[in-house]
Amino acid sequence: MSQNLPKLTPEMLIPRMGEYIVQKELITEDQLHQALAYQQEKNAMGEHCLLGQALMDLKMLDRDSLDEVVTEQIIQLRSALQSANRNLEQRVKERTSDLNEALQRLSELNQMKANFVANISHELRTPLTHIKGYLELMVTESLGNISNEQRHALQVTQRATAKLEGIIEDLIMFSLASRGEMSMKLDKVNIRRLVTLSAKSASPKAEERGVQVLVSAKENIPSVQADAEKIGWVISQLLDNGIKFTPSGGSVVISLKEEGRNLILLSVTDTGIGIPPNRMKEIFEPFHQLDGSSTRHFGGTGLGLSLVRQIIEAHGSLLDAQSVEGKGSTFKFPLLAVSD
Template sequence: MALNFKKTYKFAVKSALYITLFSTGVVGIISYFTSGLNYLVLLLYFVSIYLFSFFVIQYRVERFIYRRVKKIYDDVSLLDSTTLRSQPITTDMATLTKEVKKFATDKKLEIETLKIREEYRREFLGNVSHELKTPLFTVQGYLSTLLDGAMNDKTIRKKYLERAEKGVERLIYIVKDLDMITKLETGDLNLEYSDFNIVEVVQNVFELLEMRASKKNITLTFDTKYAKPIMVHADQEKIQQVVTNLVVNSIKYGKEGGTTEVSIEDLVKNKVIVRVTDNGEGIQKQHIPRLFERFYRVDKSGARSEGGSGLGLAIVKHIIEGHNERIYVESQHGVGSEFSFTLEKQ
């Protein structure tokens, strides 16, 4: 069985052999032409030179490499004391190169992640600022106008106070959604599971949003008549909020005279999938991966004529994932969108 030497030993063995062969050859040639060739002396000379060369080379290489490798380890360990220094220092340059390369790759990924998070933080703060300042300035404007003398006109006073009230309601709506999504992200979901009829939940949402849909002449409908209840096991209140947010979203971006259709289908033996489909303006492909981010706006103009907190889809995602279920989105710009999620079937 072949001996498995360290790479530094292999280097010393070969180097010592080359030196020994060369020096022995030189000595042998000189001896041959001077005092005659003594093979025993030449053999002893060969062994002596070989051992001497091997140990000198091995010692020098070990010290030469060790000092520099240790310095590299010490320098790198200043950045991450748990990555390299937990392992014994090696003089194997291949191992060292592999570890340092891995360290550099990990740090590069960490830096890229931090850059993405920083960009997300800046965008999030900008979006929060935008969402809050619009109703705040609206309320401030109406109240300032009233204080400047418009209060004496009963008609203007009532109209401006009603508009200021709507601005305050919008602020409350945003703050409530922010509070909810903070709880969802910290795992404070507190799901209360029960068995309920998902068809009935969707029907309740339709009745709740019927007037809102009628303003744009949008029809809320099932894909078919569900004569029998479809029982699922989940938190009924949270799932109703999911359906509400998705239907509200379809109304908000739906076209005049369009439809919002809900279908409930068996997915696998113990799962159903609920689909909310509209024939509205649809979403461009580049926006789809970011739809569930807080305050992410497909329309960069920031128009908020339809209201809302900008947190609806983010809340939907957290609630569904809190149930250990999946949510999907398919959309074609100019054609419409379909949001769907799975639930455990009872």
């Protein structure tokens, strides 16, 4: 088949050559039409014929003139291509510069946000400590006797204060993580004990919502290398998240199992409302709620899962999230096992 293909010539690379020859007044419009008709006849007969050959066959143009025209157009095309390349390179440089400036500005804004969050959080922490202290003094009647109604009101205030304290601590941790200043104290951790304590702490809230919290782990599960405080926080967040989005009668199961000889897989599975597939990535965005309306049913700052993922990644691990809308979600990650 390749034997039937015409030989590549410079003329084939020249677009609209006929118009160019007419512009140079080497031929007239009528002669161009005659040459094009002649070319079509030749091609119809199976004889490949270029416009330049047709012009020479019809004695309208000689070989030297044709070669000169082809050379001129090739030079012009090369010059145009070089100019286009220079313009493109300049545009790429300008666009790259714009993107770098935007990236730098975004980085500065993120730093400003992290600093602002850190400063505000630390400023809130001090007065909150005083509020907690005086509430404790009043509840324990160190400042005088109180009625049952007053005690109840103070206890409600204590719970609200504890919730506010948790939000402030989350904000401080987020600001540290955003600035790359979150320190890790890796040590051997009895992960089964940590999971059991976390489940026990989450039980009162679960009971209020009619949700069961279950632990599935062998007695002799190996310890792991981790920052006990931060992994404990991660477990509590995942449990709290599962409880919050699971309706009454449902359950949240936290399990530990060995993966090979060196890993312990920790997973938290709930029977909650689940997450739409097209919105899975959103759950890890800081300060983001899937239901962003003012009438949303579920509270929170939107920091929990974002911080969970950052802490897990700081352990050299990865958080895997799976969910089926209307059936529930599973969050799991492996930790390095260590010998007891």
